[in-house]
Each structure stands twice: as C-alpha cells, then as structure tokens.
Amino acid sequence: MKLVFIGPPGVGKGTYASALSKIYKIPHISTGEIFRDEIKRETKLGKKIRSYVEKGELVPDEIVIETVKKRLSEDDCKNGFILDGYPRTLQQAKALDEFIILDRVLNFVAPDEVIIERISGRRICSQCGAIYHVKFKPPKVPGICDICGGRLIQRKDDTPEVIKRRLDVYKKQFAPIIEYYKEKGLLLEVDARELADKVIPRVVDLLKNYGFYPKE
Ligand code: AMP
Secondary structure, eight states: OEEEEEOOTTSOHHHHHHHHHHHHTOOEEEHHHHHHHHHHTTOHHHHHHHHHHHHTOOOOHHHHHHHHHHHHTSGGGTTOEEEESOOOSHHHHHHHHHHOOOSEEEEEEOOHHHHHHHHHTEEEETTTOOEEETTTBOOSSTTBOTTTOOBEEOOGGGSHHHHHHHHHHHHHHHHHHHHHHHHTTOEEEEEOOSOHHHHHHHHHHHHHTTTOOOOO
C-alpha cells in the first residue's frame, strides 16, 4: 500500500502516519525527519540542506526528489510506505509518478479554528521537551511538567497569528497538488476534526473500501 499523506500544519498528520505505519507494517517516511537526521549526523547532504531547513525554506526540488527516490528504493518499502511531508511542490508530485505508482493520497482536513485551538494550546516543557495541551492533555499542576517539574512554555510560533499565517501559506502551496491528485482520482479526504484515537480507526475503515487491511 503506497500512500501519501497531505494536511495542514497541526492537523496531526505525523501522528496518524506513525500509528498507521505500525498497523499496516509499512514504513513512515517523513522527509522533514530524514533531513533533520542528515543535519544532525553532519553528512554531505546534511551540510547542503542545513540552511534551508533552519530557515524553514523549501529544500530545492532536485535534492528532495533524489532523497525520496533513494529512500523509496530501499527494501523495507517493497510492500508499501506512508510518505509524509512530500510532495510539497507540483514538480515533486510529478517526479514521484515517474518512479512509483501510488495507491492513494489521503488529505487530512480540519477547519482553521480547530487547528488554531490545537496548536495554540500546546505547551512544551522547557527542560525535558514533553508536550502538553491546556485542554486536551493538561499537566497535573498548571504550567509545570508532570515528568520533571520543569516550567511549561509556549513555542514562539505556536500563537494564533503565526498559525493563521502558516495555514494560509499551506493552502496556497498545496492547492495545485491537491488538484493534481484529485484529477488522477487518487485523493481521499479524511475528516481530522476529532482527536487521533477517533481519526485513526476512521482511516482504517476507509482503506478497507479500497482493499487495504491491517497486517496481523
Ligand atoms: P517538516 O518536518 O515536514 O516540517 O520539514 C522540515 C523542513 O524540511 C521544511 O521546513 C523544509 O525545509 C524541509 N523539507 C521537508 N520536506 C520537504 C519537501 N518535500 N520539499 C522541500 N523541503 C522539504
């Protein structure tokens, strides 16, 4: 089962991809994670892409396409994969079609207000990095980490204004990609308004309609 996951920042795409990768026993391939790992290991590729990733800019298409092509040709992708964070441009989408036949593209959608509430309520422990949410996963003592007692902080880019701007950028960037997959008849929309424990079984049910079943 060869899948691409698409969705705005904060929709929970990474969480769904990682859970579904375990259910279907196929790798979750996140280009963002591959790049962060290359940077950390200070590889040749890592050095080349570092400045783009640190500034939050798109890595040039040729580099991303080459990286994904190499990763998808590895043995563990033989029975399928979940691609997360790729494609981000129409050129990347078209390049993928030259070496892979995708089964489906899942587009996770939720209204802006839901995403803004989700991200702006997020709090992170300044000491151990544990993640909380003021409404959905509150700490026992407000502002204090349950695990290490560290102070909880809000990331600078987790404010409603910044999130709204990121959502607008996302919509502009992804409109042609979504249209491209819609025209190919590959796009499936998944309602991601609720929390992950509701969304994941819904995806499993949806994929059954296309002959894809969880691996025992
Ligand atoms: P992410 O974790 O998906 O937000 O990705 C982190 C960073 O990696 C992005 O801000 C980009 O700099 C880079 N990146 C990840 N995937 C891609 C892609 N498909 N095309 C271009 N740059 C990417």
